[in-house]
Amino acid sequence: MTGDVACAEGALAAGCLFFGGYPITPATEIAEHMASRLPDVCGTFVQMEDEIAAMASILGASCAGVKSMTATSGPGFSLIMENLGLGICTETPCVVVNVQRAGPSTGLPTLGAQGDMMQARWGSHGHYEIIALAPASPQELFYLTITAFNLSETYRTPVLVMTDEVTGHLSERVIIPDAGAIKLRHRPTPKGRKDRFKPFQPGPNGVAPMAIAGEGYGIHVTGLTHDERGYPGMNVETQIEMMGRLILKIRNNLDDIIRTESYRMEDAEIVVVSYGISARSSLAAVDEAREQGIKAGLLRLITVWPFPEQQIQKLAEKVRGFVTVEINLGQIHLEVQRCARGRVPAILVGHPGGAVIPPERIVETLKTAF
Amino acid sequence: MRYWRVPLDSKEIVVSRGIVVILEERCKGCGYCIAYCPRNVLELSPGYNVKGYHPPIVKKPDDCVNCHYCETICPDFAIYSLEIPPELSQQAVLPELPAEIPKYAVDGNNLNF
Amino acid sequence: MEKVKTRPDHPLDALLRTDRIPHIWCPGCGIGTAFSACMVAMQASGIDLNKTVMVSGIGCSGRGAGYTRLDSYHTTHGRAIPFATGMKLANPQLNVVVFSGDGDLFAIGGNHFIHAARRNMDITVVCVNNLIYGMTGGQAAATTPCMAKTTTTPRGNPDQPFSLPLLAFASGATYVARWTILHTRDLTKSIEEALNRRGFSFIEVLAPCPTGYGRKNKEKSLDTLKIYQERTIIKNGAHPMDAVMDFGNSITLGKFIDQDRPTFSDNYDKTCRPQFA
Numbered sequence: 064m065t066g067d068v069a070c071a072e073g074a075l076a077a078g079c080l081f082f083g084g085y086p087i088t089p090a091t092e093i094a095e096h097m098a099s100r101l102p103d104v105c106g107t108f109v110q111m112e113d114e115i116a117a118m119a120s121i122l123g124a125s126c127a128g129v130k131s132m133t134a135t136s137g138p139g140f141s142l143i144m145e146n147l148g149l150g151i152c153t154e155t156p157c158v159v160v161n162v163q164r165a166g167p168s169t170g171l172p173t174l175g176a177q178g179d180m181m182q183a184r185w186g187s188h189g190h191y192e193i194i195a196l197a198p199a200s201p202q203e204l205f206y207l208t209i210t211a212f213n214l215s216e217t218y219r220t221p222v223l224v225m226t227d228e229v230t231g232h233l234s235e236r237v238i239i240p241d242a243g244a245i246k247l248r249h250r251p252t253p254k255g256r257k258d259r260f261k262p263f264q265p266g267p268n269g270v271a272p273m274a275i276a277g278e279g280y281g282i283h284v285t286g287l288t289h290d291e292r293g294y295p296g297m298n299v300e301t302q303i304e305m306m307g308r309l310i311l312k313i314r315n316n317l318d319d320i321i322r323t324e325s326y327r328m329e330d331a332e333i334v335v336v337s338y339g340i341s342a343r344s345s346l347a348a349v350d351e352a353r354e355q356g357i358k359a360g361l362l363r364l365i366t367v368w369p370f371p372e373q374q375i376q377k378l379a380e381k382v383r384g385f386v387t388v389e390i391n392l393g394q395i396h397l398e399v400q401r402c403a404r405g406r407v408p409a410i411l412v413g414h415p416g417g418a419v420i421p422p423e424r425i426v427e428t429l430k431t432a433f
Numbered sequence: 434m435r436y437w438r439v440p441l442d443s444k445e446i447v448v449s450r451g452i453v454v455i456l457e458e459r460c461k462g463c464g465y466c467i468a469y470c471p472r473n474v475l476e477l478s479p480g481y482n483v484k485g486y487h488p489p490i491v492k493k494p495d496d497c498v499n500c501h502y503c504e505t506i507c508p509d510f511a512i513y514s515l516e517i518p519p520e521l522s523q524q525a526v527l528p529e530l531p532a533e534i535p536k537y538a539v540d541g542n543n544l545n546f
Numbered sequence: 547m548e549k550v551k552t553r554p555d556h557p558l559d560a561l562l563r564t565d566r567i568p569h570i571w572c573p574g575c576g577i578g579t580a581f582s583a584c585m586v587a588m589q590a591s592g593i594d595l596n597k598t599v600m601v602s603g604i605g606c607s608g609r610g611a612g613y614t615r616l617d618s619y620h621t622t623h624g625r626a627i628p629f630a631t632g633m634k635l636a637n638p639q640l641n642v643v644v645f646s647g648d649g650d651l652f653a654i655g656g657n658h659f660i661h662a663a664r665r666n667m668d669i670t671v672v673c674v675n676n677l678i679y680g681m682t683g684g685q686a687a688a689t690t691p692c693m694a695k696t697t698t699t700p701r702g703n704p705d706q707p708f709s710l711p712l713l714a715f716a717s718g719a720t721y722v723a724r725w726t727i728l729h730t731r732d733l734t735k736s737i738e739e740a741l742n743r744r745g746f747s748f749i750e751v752l753a754p755c756p757t758g759y760g761r762k763n764k765e766k767s768l769d770t771l772k773i774y775q776e777r778t779i780i781k782n783g784a785h786p787m788d789a790v791m792d793f794g795n796s797i798t799l800g801k802f803i804d805q806d807r808p809t810f811s812d813n814y815d816k817t818c819r820p821q822f823a
Binding site: 456458459461462463464465468469484486502504505506507508509510511513 | 556557558559562567568569571572573574575576577578579581582583586727728730731734767768771
Binding site: 080081083102103105108111112113115117119120121122123124125126127128129131145146148149276278279280281283284285286287294295 | 612616617619620634635
């Protein structure tokens with residue numbers, strides 16, 4: 064099946080029961096597959112009037128207790144940003160898939176790129192933490208969509224699945240395991256007296272249990288800066304407290320959230336850092352480089368955000384350099400550079416967008432740059 | 434009540450009576466209740482509440498018929514009326530609040546300034 | 547006379563977050579009355595209040611959600627209706643009420659309004675129309691009368707306003723009514739009817755904004771109420787095309803449309819998941 068279909072099937076396997084979407088190439092197939100499959104599991108599919116409404120509707124569905132998702136691409140991703148901020152501030156779990164295409168603006172609707180990575184981190188206004196995953200194959204799209212739901216439920220935050228048109232339209236074998244083999248996580252539920260419940264009081268892992276609408280908890284949820292009762296507070300103290308809650312619940316749980324894959328890294332002297340479809344080119348390039356005697360290794364980012372700063376910093380102390388491979392003109396490259404802290408060179412093999420980077424280019428850089 | 438001719442059933446019809454309760458600390462002095470009370474029971478008080486607004490006071494307590502319109506029109510949840518039970522409402526003037534009426538009823542003459 | 551309790555309870559206190567009263571609305575603001583009518587209607591309608599949610603957008607009217615003890619959601623500007631759509635579809639047992647303002651629902655949120663009406667989503671939308679963007683200081687809105695003075699139209703508004711009932715009707719709303727805060731009992735009855743029926747119900751409530759609109763246009767709130775008293779005419783069942791709103795002349799109020807049409811959920815269940823019916 065194609066990556067898009069695998070993503071939809073992953074969502075269904077995770078228990079998604081609501082999809083609010085809008086057609087956009089190359090993510091339309093996710094919406095179409097959800098439209099045909101959700102009724103089978105008594106879920107609801109709605110084609111909303113625009114991506115802004117799509118994002119708002121999935122937040123509403125989540126607040127009413129249902130796992131929800133939307134899928135879009137570059138122009139739609141820009142539209143969902145304001146409501147993504149609402150989801151972050153109100154701590155509402157949901158999954159947003161961005162099947163990236165070349166931008167900016169309308170760009171190349173049918174050709175893939177990875178140019179939205181920084182937007183995934185900072186696209187909405189204000190300062191916040193976000194989780195973004197980067198699958199590299201249809202099989203991984205299936206699994207990582209489930210992971211995205213799990214992380215969003217555990218940490219009560221929207222989670223982004225940053226794939227690209229190539230992976231989305233790639234047709235590969237996808238093995239779907241039995242339902243029993245798939246571990247699902249659900250949002251923490253409140254305990255204790257309903258009238259004493261504070262909707263934003265953090266639990267032991269920093270995440271507040273979530274009361275859903277219609278259960279008699281009488282909660283107030285607002286996008287204004289709010290305190291633990293959910294009441295808006297127009298002062299710096301409330302802002303400090305709320306920001307602490309939102310940021311620390313992610314930063315204090317990096318062990319659970321950050322996932323990377325290391326390939327031939329044990330004795331690597333040059334580290335190729337990549338993610339998504341570029342990681343597959345990088346894989347071939349690392350093998351080819353090894354054939355030619357270069358000690359290269361691949362660090363594949365599965366979670367791109369939060370960025371694995373510690374790993375890069377540690378590697379910077381023993382390797383000779385980093386090569387970041389991505390289909391943009393340097394976004395995660397900036398992060399690698401930052402975390403290398405000037406100890407070793409960090410080089411970019413980029414592309415303005417619209418095509419997969421051929422392994423030959425990466426091998427060329429590995430041979431000549433160091 | 435004034436009639437140009439006394440109705441034939443005036444002895445059987447019991448006009449309801451009410452007591453107005455004013456939560457003066459919520460009032461913002463908009464004047465809606467005063468302007469739209471159908472019996473002109475309320476007027477602006479010369480005193481202030483803690484925010485500096487003039488809440489209403491009951492100037493004609495005997496005329497209140499418990500229509501609840503002050504309660505309905507008030508934007509600030511600051512005023513409402515309570516029914517005086519029919520047995521007691523027959524009296525022309527209520528000399529004092531009998532024990533059956535909830536004790537938290539406030540007569541407008543007793544605002545704390 | 548003795549005062550035994552220090553703070554007597556207002557009949558609506560059970561539905562209010564009394565720790566946040568007095569609320570932020572200005573003296574003479576009509577939103578309080580519209581909100582109060584909504585609360586009374588909810589109580590009187592007999593619906594399960596534990597399953598009732600209020601969703602609002604940004605603006606003075608949007609602050610209403612913060613004052614009710616029901617589950618309430620104060621969302622982004624203009625997006626209360628799609629949020630409410632998501633809630634209702636995820637849990638059809640919820641009674642979803644959108645309580646927001648004219649700028650929020652019809653300017654930035656206009657697109658969402660017409661589509662929710664088209665789908666006949668089973669929600670109730672109460673739009674407090676004070677003809678202005680109040681919270682941000684009194685800018686012109688899509689409903690501001692022509693030639694009115696606002697901070698962004700200091701020499702008079704060159705624009706024509708929407709007719710909200712007509713827009714709602716044309717988009718497919720199945721219950722359309724317009725009242726003012728002075729016609730509080732009619733308003734309360736309308737909201738009660740809307741809560742108890744299925745389909746997209748839209749109620750426009752005219753309310754004064756003495757600060758944002760009133761100061762520039764020399765209209766104190768009691769002056770506005772006088773207009774509501776003297777220049778309105780109730781025409782229940784009038785066609786929304788005839789529901790004119792001319793503040794200098796005549797304002798038509800009433801319950802204009804009350805029809806039945808299958809809701810989005812009815813149709814979705816019929817076409818997509820008949821096996822679960």
